[in-house]
Amino acid sequence: MKKITIISLASLILFAACASSKSKKKPAAGAATPAKTISIADKTKSSKKLGGLFPLYQDTATGNVMMLIKKEQLDKEYIYFSYTVDGVVAAGHFRGSFRDNKVFTIKRYFDKLEFTVLNTGFYFDPSNPISKASNANISNAILSSQKIVAEDTKKGEILVDASALFLSENMQQIKPSAMPGSMGFQLGGLSKDKTKFVSLRNYEKNTDLIVEYVYDNPSPVFGGGKEVTDERAVSITVQHTLIEAPKNNFKPRFDDPRVGYFSEQVEDMTTTEAVAYHDLIHRWNLVKKDTNAAISEPVEPIVWWIENTTPLEFRPTIKEAGEKWNLAFEKAGFKNAVIIKEQPDTATWDAGDIRYNVLRWTSSPQPPFGGYGPSFVDPRTGEILGADIMLEYIFVTNRLRQEKLFVSDASSEITPNKQFNNFCDANDYLHQTTLFGTQVLDVQGISDIEKRDYMKQSLYYLVLHEMGHTMGLNHNMKASQMLKPSLINNKTLTRQIGLTASVMDYPAANVALDKSKQGDYFTTRPGPYDLWAIEFGYTPALADTKAEENRTITLLSKSNDSLLIFGNDADDMRGVGSGIDPRVNVNDLSGDAIGYGVERIQLSLQLMGKLKDKYSKPNQSYQELRQAYSVVQNEYFQATNVIVKYIGGVYVNRTFVGQPGAGKAYVPVPLAEQKRAMSILSQYAFSANAYGVQTDLYPYLQNQRRGFNFFGVNEDPKINDRVLGYQKTLLAHLTSASVLKRLSDTRMYGNTYSVVAMFNDLTNAIFKGDNGAVPTFRFNLQAAYVDRLLGIVSSNFYDGISQAAALAQLKAIEKMPIGGNDEAKAQSVLLNQKIKQGLEK
Numbered sequence: 001m002k003k004i005t006i007i008s009l010a011s012l013i014l015f016a017a018c019a020s021s022k023s024k025k026k027p028a029a030g031a032a033t034p035a036k037t038i039s040i041a042d043k044t045k046s047s048k049k050l051g052g053l054f055p056l057y058q059d060t061a062t063g064n065v066m067m068l069i070k071k072e073q074l075d076k077e078y079i080y081f082s083y084t085v086d087g088v089v090a091a092g093h094f095r096g097s098f099r100d101n102k103v104f105t106i107k108r109y110f111d112k113l114e115f116t117v118l119n120t121g122f123y124f125d126p127s128n129p130i131s132k133a134s135n136a137n138i139s140n141a142i143l144s145s146q147k148i149v150a151e152d153t154k155k156g157e158i159l160v161d162a163s164a165l166f167l168s169e170n171m172q173q174i175k176p177s178a179m180p181g182s183m184g185f186q187l188g189g190l191s192k193d194k195t196k197f198v199s200l201r202n203y204e205k206n207t208d209l210i211v212e213y214v215y216d217n218p219s220p221v222f223g224g225g226k227e228v229t230d231e232r233a234v235s236i237t238v239q240h241t242l243i244e245a246p247k248n249n250f251k252p253r254f255d256d257p258r259v260g261y262f263s264e265q266v267e268d269m270t271t272t273e274a275v276a277y278h279d280l281i282h283r284w285n286l287v288k289k290d291t292n293a294a295i296s297e298p299v300e301p302i303v304w305w306i307e308n309t310t311p312l313e314f315r316p317t318i319k320e321a322g323e324k325w326n327l328a329f330e331k332a333g334f335k336n337a338v339i340i341k342e343q344p345d346t347a348t349w350d351a352g353d354i355r356y357n358v359l360r361w362t363s364s365p366q367p368p369f370g371g372y373g374p375s376f377v378d379p380r381t382g383e384i385l386g387a388d389i390m391l392e393y394i395f396v397t398n399r400l401r402q403e404k405l406f407v408s409d410a411s412s413e414i415t416p417n418k419q420f421n422n423f424c425d426a427n428d429y430l431h432q433t434t435l436f437g438t439q440v441l442d443v444q445g446i447s448d449i450e451k452r453d454y455m456k457q458s459l460y461y462l463v464l465h466e467m468g469h470t471m472g473l474n475h476n477m478k479a480s481q482m483l484k485p486s487l488i489n490n491k492t493l494t495r496q497i498g499l500t501a502s503v504m505d506y507p508a509a510n511v512a513l514d515k516s517k518q519g520d521y522f523t524t525r526p527g528p529y530d531l532w533a534i535e536f537g538y539t540p541a542l543a544d545t546k547a548e549e550n551r552t553i554t555l556l557s558k559s560n561d562s563l564l565i566f567g568n569d570a571d572d573m574r575g576v577g578s579g580i581d582p583r584v585n586v587n588d589l590s591g592d593a594i595g596y597g598v599e600r601i602q603l604s605l606q607l608m609g610k611l612k613d614k615y616s617k618p619n620q621s622y623q624e625l626r627q628a629y630s631v632v633q634n635e636y637f638q639a640t641n642v643i644v645k646y647i648g649g650v651y652v653n654r655t656f657v658g659q660p661g662a663g664k665a666y667v668p669v670p671l672a673e674q675k676r677a678m679s680i681l682s683q684y685a686f687s688a689n690a691y692g693v694q695t696d697l698y699p700y701l702q703n704q705r706r707g708f709n710f711f712g713v714n715e716d717p718k719i720n721d722r723v724l725g726y727q728k729t730l731l732a733h734l735t736s737a738s739v740l741k742r743l744s745d746t747r748m749y750g751n752t753y754s755v756v757a758m759f760n761d762l763t764n765a766i767f768k769g770d771n772g773a774v775p776t777f778r779f780n781l782q783a784a785y786v787d788r789l790l791g792i793v794s795s796n797f798y799d800g801i802s803q804a805a806a807l808a809q810l811k812a813i814e815k816m817p818i819g820g821n822d823e824a825k826a827q828s829v830l831l832n833q834k835i836k837q838g839l840e841k
Contacts, residue, residue: 039150042150050200052206052207053207054207054242056162064161064163065200066159067207068157068159070156074113076245078106078243080171080242081385082239083096083097084096084099084236090185091187096362100172102117103378113145115142115171120266120379121264122134122267124270130269130270147160148160166211169190171240175187175215185220189216197209198212206355211240212236213237215235217232246381246385252381258556259536261282261537262469263382264279264379265277281382284383287299287300295333297335303357304322304338305342305356307361310359321460321467322463322464324524328526328533331531332534332540354376358389373465373466384470388470391463395431395459430506432635436634437458437509439628440511443614457524460522468503469504476505480589481591481593482498482563485591485592485595488589489517489519489520497528498523498526507586507588508638535555536555556656560659571652572585576729576733576736577739580649583651584652585645593646597642598680600638600639601639604636608692608694625701626701629701640684641729643680644734645733646677648742648753651669652665653667666749668749671752678761686766687765735789735791740798744802756804762785763813783831786810786813789809790806790810792806793839810838813831813835
C-alpha cells in the first residue's frame with residue numbers, strides 16, 4: 001500500500017511537471033502570444049540594397065524584393081505613376097503609354113500596411129464648417145494591404161514584401177477588362193511564376209519598379225498579330241513609380257471653357273454658385289529668375305532630351321520645332337523656357353527615368369500612333385511633373401498603317417478611356433494627309449528639294465503638336481478655320497501667324513489645286529491661339545488678388561477674336577452624330593471648309609487619272625499603285641465627310657455674358673450653306689460617278705501576294721463595297737436621330753431647313769436621273785437608303801417628325817417609275833418589296 005502511494009505520488013508530480021511544460025508551449029485560449037521578433041537585418045541579409053525614397057532590397061538568390069517604409073513616411077501623401085515600358089497593341093499596351101496617375105498614402109493597421117488611393121475629385125472650403133464632413137460618402141480605395149514582414153521599432157523602419165504589392169495588379173490594372181460579348185485577342189491569366197522584376201531604380205524623390213507581367217492562356221481562341229510571338233504567353237512590361245509629392249510654392253490655376261487645357265476635374269462642394277467647377281489646369285511650375293523683369297529666364301526651364309534612338313537626320317528639325325514654343329512662352333514673360341538637348345550615346349540613364357523629359361522614337365509592327373505626347377501631374381494641383389513624346393518611324397515612311405480598302409458605316413463611337421486622356425490621333429490623320437500630299441507632289445513632278453521641305457514641314461508640325469500636349473494644351477479642332485481661302489497660300493502671312501490658329505488641330509495638308517499658287521504645306525510655328533493660351537496658363541499671377549482677377553478677365557475677354565477660335569475633341573464632328581458645330585472638325589482647312597473640300601475632291605479626281613502611269617513601275621508589283629489609289633480616294637471621302645457636317649449644324653459661341661462682341665450661344669448654319677453642302681454631296685458623293693469612277697484603273701488594284709495570306713479571302717478589289725462604305729457613313733450622319741432632331745429643334749431659333757426639306761433633297765440626290773440603267777454604285781446606295789428610312793420609321797429612337805418625313809420618302813420611292821432595262825426593273829422590284837415588307841412589320 002505504501003509502495004502504491006509512493007508510485008501514485010510520483011505519477012502526480014510527473015503529470016504536474018508535464019502539464020506545466022505543456023502550458024509553456026501552448027498558452028491557454030485567449031492569452032496573448034508573444035511575437036517572434038524578426039529583424040530587418042535578418043530578413044534582408046541575402047539581399048542587395050538600393051537606397052532612395054523607399055529603399056529596396058532584392059534577394060540575390062530568388063529575386064524577391066522587399067520595400068522599406070520609414071515611420072515618418074506613414075500617413076503622408078505620395079504620387080503614384082505608371083506607364084507601359086513595352087507591350088503589344090492588341091492587348092491595349094504600347095511603349096511609352098502613360099497608364100495611371102494618382103495620390104496615395106501608406107497607413108498602418110496593426111500588423112499590416114495599407115496602400116490607399118485618395119479621391120482628389122472634390123474641394124471643400126476649409127473655412128466652411130461643412131468641410132468637417134468632407135469624407136462623407138466618398139470612398140477612398142485601399143488597393144493593397146500588406147503584412148509587415150520585419151520591423152525596427154528603434155529606427156522606426158518597416159519592411160513589406162514589394163513582390164506581393166507589384167507582381168500583381170494591386171496597384172494598377174494591367175489586363176484590360178473585356179467588353180461583354182467582345183471578340184478578338186485577349187490576355188490570359190497572370191502567371192505568378194513568370195511575372196518578375198526586370199529592373200529597379202531608386203532616387204531621392206522617386207522609386208521605380210519595372211515589372212514584366214506574363215499572361216498565360218493555354219488555349220487561345222484569337223490571334224494577336226505578328227508582334228505576338230505566341231498567344232499562350234504574352235509579356236507586358238510596366239513601370240511603377242512612387243514619387244514624393246512636390247514641396248514648392250506652385251499655385252494652381254483654374255480652368256476656363258474658352259481655353260483648352262487638360263485639367264483635373266474637381267467639384268466644389270461648398271460653393272453656392274450655379275457652376276461648381278474647381279478644375280485645375282495642367283501646367284509646368286515656371287518661376288522667373290528675375291521677378292521684376294517683363295521677360296525673364298525661368299529658374300528651371302522645361303528641358304527636353306532627344307533620345308539617342310532618333311534618326312540623325314531628324315534631330316535638327318525636332319530641336320528647331322520644339323524650341324519654337326519659346327515664341328509662346330515669351331507672351332507669358334519667359335525666355336528660353338524650352339530647351340532641347342540630345343541624349344549622348346554614352347548616357348547611363350534611359351527614357352524611363354522620370355527626371356528626364358524625352359522625345360523618343362520607335363518603329364513598331366502595329367504602331368498605334370505616329371506621335372503621342374503624354375504628361376503626368378500632381379492631381380492635387382495640376383502641376384506637370386514630367387512628360388515624354390513618342391514618335392513612330394512609320395510617320396516618315398511611305399507605307400500605310402493598315403491597308404483597308406473598305407470602310408464601315410462608322411456607326412460605332414470610340415469610348416474614351418480615363419487612363420488614356422492624353423492619347424492623340426494626330427498621326428492617323430497627319431500621316432494620311434501627308435501621304436496624300438506626297439502623291440500630289442509625285443504626280444506634279446516636284447523636285448526632291450521641295451519634297452524634302454514638304455516632309456520637314458510635316459515633321460515640324462507633328463513635333464509642335466505633340467509638344468503642345470506636354471505643355472498642358474488639349475486639341476483645338478476649330479483652329480483650321482482661321483484664314484480665308486484666298487489667304488492660305490500667302491507665305492508672307494502664314495509665316496508670321498501660321499496657317500491655322502493653333503498647332504493643336506488635325507488639319508488637311510495645304511496642297512494647292514494650282515501648284516503655281518502653292519504656299520506653306522503645314523504650320524511651322526505656334527499660332528495666335530497657342531500664344532494666347534500659353535499666356536493664360538503660364539503668366540505669373542499678380543500678388544494682388546483683385547488685380548490678378550482683372551488681368552485674367554481682360555485676357556479671356558479676347559476669346560471672341562477670330563484668331564483665337566477654340567473647340568476641342570468633345571466639340572468636334574468627326575464621328576457620326578457627334579458634336580454640333582461643323583467648324584470644329586478634322587481634315588479641313590480655311591474659313592470656307594466646304595469650298596476647300598470641293599478643291600480637295602477636284603484635286604483627287606485629277607490624281608486618279610494619273611496614278612496608273614505614275615505608279616506602274618517596271619519589275620514591281622502593283623502594291624504601290626493600290627496604296628496610292630487608296631490614299632487618294634480616302635482623301636476624297638474625307639472631304640465629303642467634312643462637307644456633310646454642315647447639314648443640321650449649329651455654330652457654337654462660348655463667350656461669356658457681357659464679353660465684347662458676344663453674340664448668341666447657338667446659331668444654326670444658314671440655309672444657303674446647308675443647301676450648298678447638299679448640292680455638293682449630290683454631285684460628288686451620291687451621283688452615278690461618285691468617288692471618281694476609274695474603270696481603266698480597277699483591274700490593276702492588286703495587292704502583292706505574300707505566302708498564303710490570301711487564303712480564305714478573295715483578293716479582288718471590291719470597288720462597290722468601298723464606295724458603299726463611304727456613302728453609308730454620310731447617310732449615317734444625315735439620318736442619325738441627333739441630326740434629325742436638331743434640324744427640328746433649331747427651327748425654334750433660326751433654322752429654316754426642315755427635316756422634310758432635307759429628306760426631299762436627299763432622296764432627289766440619290767434617285768434623280770435614273771431613267772435608264774442604274775449604275776452599280778447607285779443600285780447599292782438606293783437599297784441602303786431605303787433600309788435607313790425603314791429603320792427610322794420602326795425605331796423608338798426617332799421623334800415623330802423624323803418618322804413622318806421618312807415614311808413620306810418611302811411612299812414617294814414606291815411611286816417612282818420603273819426603269820427601262822432589266823437591271824433597273826430588278827432594282828425597282830427589290831426596293832418596293834423592301835418597303836412593303838418593312839412597313840408590314
